[in-house]
Amino acid sequence: MSASIEEIQSCVREALGDVREVIVEDLTGGGDHFRIQVHSPVFVGKPLLEQHRLVQSALRSFLDSGKIHAIEVKTVPIES
Amino acid sequence: MSQKSKEEILEEIKKDIQNHKIIAFIKGEKLMPVCGYSRTVVNIFHQLGVPFETRNVLQSEEYLRTLKEYTQWPTTPQVFINGEFIGGCDITLELYESGELQKKIEKALQAEN
Numbered sequence: 001m002s003a004s005i006e007e008i009q010s011c012v013r014e015a016l017g018d019v020r021e022v023i024v025e026d027l028t029g030g031g032d033h034f035r036i037q038v039h040s041p042v043f044v045g046k047p048l049l050e051q052h053r054l055v056q057s058a059l060r061s062f063l064d065s066g067k068i069h070a071i072e073v074k075t076v077p078i079e080s
Numbered sequence: 081m082s083q084k085s086k087e088e089i090l091e092e093i094k095k096d097i098q099n100h101k102i103i104a105f106i107k108g109e110k111l112m113p114v115c116g117y118s119r120t121v122v123n124i125f126h127q128l129g130v131p132f133e134t135r136n137v138l139q140s141e142e143y144l145r146t147l148k149e150y151t152q153w154p155t156t157p158q159v160f161i162n163g164e165f166i167g168g169c170d171i172t173l174e175l176y177e178s179g180e181l182q183k184k185i186e187k188a189l190q191a192e193n
Contacts, residue, residue, distance in 0.1 A: 048174065049167050056154060063154040070117065070155060072170050 002031025003067045008059065015058030016042050020078055027072070035072040041080035051075035089146045093135075097160045101188040102132035105147055106157040110134040117169035118157045124176050130185055162188035 005024040012022045021039040036055060043051040055073045062068040084092070096103055104121050108114035113122050125132040137144045137156050148154055151165050159166040161184045166172055175181035 048171050049165070052167060052171055053152075060154065070115075074170065074174075 001065075001067055003034070003062050004031065005034075008034060008036060008062070008068075011062070012036070012038055012055060012058045016040050016054060018042060018080060027070075032067065032069040034068060034070075035074070037074040037076065039076040039078050041078055043075045043077035044079065046077075048075070051077070083140070084142070086142060086146055089140075089143050090150060093143075093147055093150060096133065096135060097163055100133040100160075101191075102130060102159075102161050102185060103135065104132060104157050104159045105135045105137050107136070107138055109136055114138070115156075117155075120169050121157045121159060121172050124172060124181070128176075128182065128185065130189065161185060162191060 005026060008024050009022045013019045016038070019038060019040045019042075021037070023037040025035040027033040027035055038055055042054065046054075052073050052075060055075060056063065056071070059068060059071065063071070093105075102125060104118070104125070106113050106115075106118035106121065108118055110122060113119040122134065137147060144156070147156075147158065151158055153165070153168065155168055157169055159168070159172050164184075166175065166181075166184070172181060175184070
């Protein structure tokens with residue numbers, strides 16, 4: 001029961017659409033604790049909470065199923 | 081301890097959020113958080129030396145599920161300041177590092193009940 005870095009990257013890209021970069025780090029090597037940094041224009045002008053919600057909703061299925069236990073999210077708004 | 085209903089839990093959560101200017105829903109107790117992210121949030125408020133409340137989300141599965149549904153936030157800890165949902169550990173940390181968290185706390189503590 002774990003997620004792969006590629007799965008996370010594709011889920012985030014698919015959900016957010018215009019994504020420049022998705023840097024994913026497996027914090028424990030166990031595939032259930034990740035640090036995820038997302039560079040995207042969709043964050044521009046949005047409050048921080050909103051930006052994080054976008055990333056979380058992209059990974060909703062992983063989080064709800066328990067495939068991922070914890071994520072550290074860093075969002076980076078970039079001009080498109 | 082009888083099993084509280086979902087409605088009772090939701091009522092309790094809402095009241096806690098209103099009655100405490102700073103409250104963190106964490107895994108474990110204030111002095112003994114059991115998860116690193118919860119510990120980080122507790123440490124931030126300790127360092128700032130501000131009065132804050134915590135609730136242990138592990139008190140029952142129903143409690144954790146009700147909280148996550150209420151905030152539509154799938155992870156813990158969850159932090160509220162002055163009734164406003166701030167986010168989890170990484171947002172609280174980011175706001176702390178930018179000084180934004182201190183501003184929100186100052187405003188909250190100044191605001192009359």
